[in-house]
Amino acid sequence: xxxxxxxxxxxxxxxxxxxxxxxxxxxxxxxxxxxxxxxxxxxxxxxxxxxxxxxxxxxxxxxxxxxxxxxxxxxxxxxxxxxxxxxxxxxxxxxxxxxxxxxxxxxxxxxxxxxxxxxxxxxxxxxxxxxxxxxxxxxxxxxxxxxxxxxxxxxxxxxxxxxxxxxxxxxxxxxxxxxxxxxxxxxxxxxxxxxxxxxxxxxxxxxxxxxxxxxxxxxxxxxxxxxxxxxxxxxxxxxxxxxxxxxxxxxxxxxxxxxxxxxxxxxxxxxxxxxxxxxxxxxxxxxxxxxxxxxxxxxxxxxxxxxxxxxxxxxxxxxxxxxxxxxxxxxxxxxxxxxxxxxxxxxxxx
Amino acid sequence: xxxxxxxxxxxxxxxxxxxxxxxxxxxxxxxxxxxxxxxxxxxxxxxxxxxxxxxxxxxxxxxxxxxxxxxxxxxxxxxxxxxxxxxxxxxxxxxxxxxxxxxxxxxxxxxxxxxxxxxxxxxxxxxxxxxxxxxxxxxxxxxxxxxxxxxxxxxxxxxxxxxxxxxxxxxxxxxxxxxxxxxxxxxxxxxxxxxxxxxxxxxxxxxxxxxxxxxxxxxxxxxxxxxxxxxxxxxxxxxxxxxxxxxxxxxxxxxxxxxxxxxxxxxxxxxxxxxxxxxxxxxxxxxxxxxxxxxxxxxxxxxxxxxxxxxxxxxxxxxxxxxxxxxxxxxxxxxxxxxxxxxxxxxxxx
Numbered sequence: 001x002x003x004x005x006x007x008x009x010x011x012x013x014x015x016x017x018x019x020x021x022x023x024x025x026x027x028x029x030x031x032x033x034x035x036x037x038x039x040x041x042x043x044x045x046x047x048x049x050x051x052x053x054x055x056x057x058x059x060x061x062x063x064x065x066x067x068x069x070x071x072x073x074x075x076x077x078x079x080x081x082x083x084x085x086x087x088x089x090x091x092x093x094x095x096x097x098x099x100x101x102x103x104x105x106x107x108x109x110x111x112x113x114x115x116x117x118x119x120x121x122x123x124x125x126x127x128x129x130x131x132x133x134x135x136x137x138x139x140x141x142x143x144x145x146x147x148x149x150x151x152x153x154x155x156x157x158x159x160x161x162x163x164x165x166x167x168x169x170x171x172x173x174x175x176x177x178x179x180x181x182x183x184x185x186x187x188x189x190x191x192x193x194x195x196x197x198x199x200x201x202x203x204x205x206x207x208x209x210x211x212x213x214x215x216x217x218x219x220x221x222x223x224x225x226x227x228x229x230x231x232x233x234x235x236x237x238x239x240x241x242x243x244x245x246x247x248x249x250x251x252x253x254x255x256x257x258x259x260x261x262x263x264x265x266x267x268x269x270x271x272x273x274x275x276x277x278x279x280x281x282x283x284x285x286x287x288x289x290x291x292x293x294x295x296x297x298x299x300x301x302x303x304x305x306x307x308x309x310x311x312x313x314x315x316x317x318x319x320x321x322x323x324x325x326x327x328x329x330x331x332x333x334x335x336x337x338x339x340x341x342x343x344x345x346x347x348x349x350x
Numbered sequence: 351x352x353x354x355x356x357x358x359x360x361x362x363x364x365x366x367x368x369x370x371x372x373x374x375x376x377x378x379x380x381x382x383x384x385x386x387x388x389x390x391x392x393x394x395x396x397x398x399x400x401x402x403x404x405x406x407x408x409x410x411x412x413x414x415x416x417x418x419x420x421x422x423x424x425x426x427x428x429x430x431x432x433x434x435x436x437x438x439x440x441x442x443x444x445x446x447x448x449x450x451x452x453x454x455x456x457x458x459x460x461x462x463x464x465x466x467x468x469x470x471x472x473x474x475x476x477x478x479x480x481x482x483x484x485x486x487x488x489x490x491x492x493x494x495x496x497x498x499x500x501x502x503x504x505x506x507x508x509x510x511x512x513x514x515x516x517x518x519x520x521x522x523x524x525x526x527x528x529x530x531x532x533x534x535x536x537x538x539x540x541x542x543x544x545x546x547x548x549x550x551x552x553x554x555x556x557x558x559x560x561x562x563x564x565x566x567x568x569x570x571x572x573x574x575x576x577x578x579x580x581x582x583x584x585x586x587x588x589x590x591x592x593x594x595x596x597x598x599x600x601x602x603x604x605x606x607x608x609x610x611x612x613x614x615x616x617x618x619x620x621x622x623x624x625x626x627x628x629x630x631x632x633x634x635x636x637x638x639x640x641x642x643x644x645x646x647x648x649x650x651x652x653x654x655x656x657x658x659x660x661x662x663x664x665x666x667x668x669x670x671x672x673x674x675x676x677x678x679x680x681x682x683x684x685x686x687x688x689x690x691x692x693x694x695x696x697x698x699x700x
Contacts, residue, residue, distance in 0.1 A: 291633025
């Protein structure tokens with residue numbers, strides 16, 4: 001067994017604190033990765049605090065993991081010791097249903113998607129995430145990270161990146177299309193970068209005039225302020241796709257009015273409360289309100305390769321385990337541009 | 351001008367009563383139709399009572415119109431005097447946008463869809479619907495009605511028919527697909543007939559065991575009772591498409607759980623209150639909640655031809671103008687199997 005050091009939440013009300021545990025010795029298909037960087041995702045906080053009512057403790061959060069291969073199993077072919085490697089939101093699935101066979105393991109039809117943390121493996125052991133100095137993962141669920149990307153700034157690609165890239169690709173964002181992005185945080189700023197790089201005319205929606213400049217630097221062709229009533233009227237019926245990255249409850253009616261016939265607004269923000277959709281707001285031009293969740297392994301690798309080619313990473317602020325509580329507080333007030341990344345060198349309980 | 355007799359609501363609070371008015375003399379492209387039958391649609395009541403806050407009075411409701419051609423304009427090519435003809439929910443549009451050019455005039459992008467009643471024509475005159483003994487309509491918006499169909503029972507095809515046929519076709523209901531129908535009223539019973547005739551494995555959802563037999567006679571391969579909690583669990587992830595024909599607010603979460611990855615639940619019931627959609631209920635398998643509104647002229651004709659070929663009409667109860675108030679009351683309590691049709695011979699104010 002591999003002695004591992006990390007930070008864990010012991011209950012819904014206790015802040016993450018130093019925690020020592022063991023990882024399995026690598027099996028024949030496993031890759032043992034020394035973790036260098038781990039992004040902080042809003043869902044780390046939701047789950048540590050049991051806000052989605054499905055938490056398992058002790059919980060070592062973290063699913064935006066970039067590291068260096070330390071050891072490989074005898075059957076591993078994709079990696080060798082010393083390679084840069086990454087682990088994202090999921091580490092196993094049934095591997096046998098239509099979704100898994102299609103490379104969409106995140107939608108495993110047997111409900112057997114195994115998430116990187118706050119989950120149990122097929123033997124019933126709790127899985128621990130990337131707020132720790134190492135991880136052991138089947139190579140099928142390990143990703144190659146392009147070497148031209150800064151590994152710290154690339155960490156958020158594993159969740160914020162794929163979560164926005166996947167729906168943009170699925171709903172055909174690209175040249176000739178007008179795409180809107182709601183929200184300019186960890187998810188939104190990645191959606192903006194991807195939509196721009198995919199060639200779509202990209203529009204950022206924001207309530208704040210102070211964000212116009214940043215949005216344009218990140219790739220917005222246009223920024224629409226959404227504060228005045230009826231702000232949407234001049235833009236009605238002109239959008240091919242809207243990606244909603246907001247995690248709080250909000251009024252979707254004006255955004256649905258922006259869509260063309262047969263177009264979709266997709267949420268990736270996962271607000272806790274249901275969203276209110278007037279039937280007329282979709283019915284009058286056969287519009288859809290959809291959702292999307294991260295991406296499968298095949299598409300995540302495609303996204304990382306796309307990032308390597310277009311030199312896309314997240315805009316990040318580095319932080320440390322000593323400042324973890326403060327970083328979480330700042331995530332909750334959206335006081336970060338645009339994603340925190342933990343440097344594993346700051347883990348003090350080794 | 352053509353003297354016309356009908357029934358009109360004079361305000362949101364007055365019941366429809368005898369009303370005499372004039373139709374225009376047919377222009378070169380117009381068809382003058384003597385109306386034989388007009389279906390009663392729930393939306394007639396919503397609009398007469400100003401429940402959608404957009405009513406124009408006096409209002410002659412009715413958009414499920416079947417009649418006999420009495421006179422044609424000089425340029426009319428599709429119809430001759432004596433033909434059976436039909437008019438549905440819309441009688442004009444901009445005729446020039448992408449939607450109109452695609453034959454989807456109901457989604458006219460210039461907002462210029464002109465509905466059969468509770469609307470104004472391009473000159474600003476109020477349009478009057480089918481609770482009347484004649485109508486004058488541009489032949490582009492007049493439909494041919496297969497002669498093998500009972501003309502009274504065919505009237506509801508013009509709204510209830512196309513409203514359910516269009517989304518079933520759009521989302522590919524057919525052989526190898528499992529399709530669910532929520533609600534067994536005017537819309538639902540047509541959805542059931544169409545889904546069955548299109549070759550889909552068709553499942554009716556109902557809260558009432560007493561409806562099982564009727565649903566099976568109408569074409570259900572399977573009926574699922576939705577009364578017990580967790581009724582949906584055994585059927586989760588198995589549906590390719592669900593058509594929601596319920597006009598009252600209801601909980602969609604269990605139905606969304608029934609959908610396969612990348613599948614859609616489409617509402618055509620147009621509840622007044624917004625529907626509550628939890629982001630997780632669509633996000634966890636990239637599902638969509640969509641809406642659809644009637645259908646364009648091309649597809650409405652295709653639907654009527656399909657009905658002719660498969661001998662599909664609505665199940666109706668004939669009624670008269672003398673019993674109109676009672677019929678409306680019974681529509682509101684769903685006390686009709688499954689659609690009322692007015693016989694224009696019962697119009698007494700001629």
